[in-house]
Amino acid sequence: MENVLKLLEGRWKLIILFHLFGGNVMRFSELERAIPAVSQKMLIQQLRQMESDGIVRRIVHHQVPPKVEYGLTDWGQALCPALDALLSWAARREEMAPTTSLPDT
Numbered sequence: 276m277e278n279v280l281k282l283l284e285g286r287w288k289l290i291i292l293f294h295l296f297g298g299n300v301m302r303f304s305e306l307e308r309a310i311p312a313v314s315q316k317m318l319i320q321q322l323r324q325m326e327s328d329g330i331v332r333r334i335v336h337h338q339v340p341p342k343v344e345y346g347l348t349d350w351g352q353a354l355c356p357a358l359d360a361l362l363s364w365a366a367r368r369e370e371m372a373p374t375t376s377l378p379d380t
Contacts, residue, residue: 282328282330285321285324286313286317287310287313287317287318287321288321288324288325289358290310290313291306291310291318291321291322291325291331292325292330292347292351292354292358293358294306294309294310295331295345295346295347295351296347296352296355296358297355298346298347298352299346300334300344300345300346301344301345301346302342302343302344302345303318303319303322303343303344303345306318306322306345322345325351329348329350329351330347330348330350330351330354331345331346331347331348331351332345332346332347332348332351333345334346
């Protein structure tokens, strides 16, 4: 379990995954615009970690100016059902939340 969580730990990894699901391929600048709260340094770091873990693939187009795109590997795309289930689980919690708060103790 620890090894699985280690692959996904990091504040931005799950958000990056959601942007790349469904076969989406995005340039670095597109990811930056899609996730405005992340710093460029952190986005680079998270993408590199996910690439080294085999979740994300980096596609380099040799042209001027250089073009680099990111997409999910097949293994990364296989995470989609698990994360969909996680979203459903979180949505159920919101539905089950009481309408009144408990008193402070």
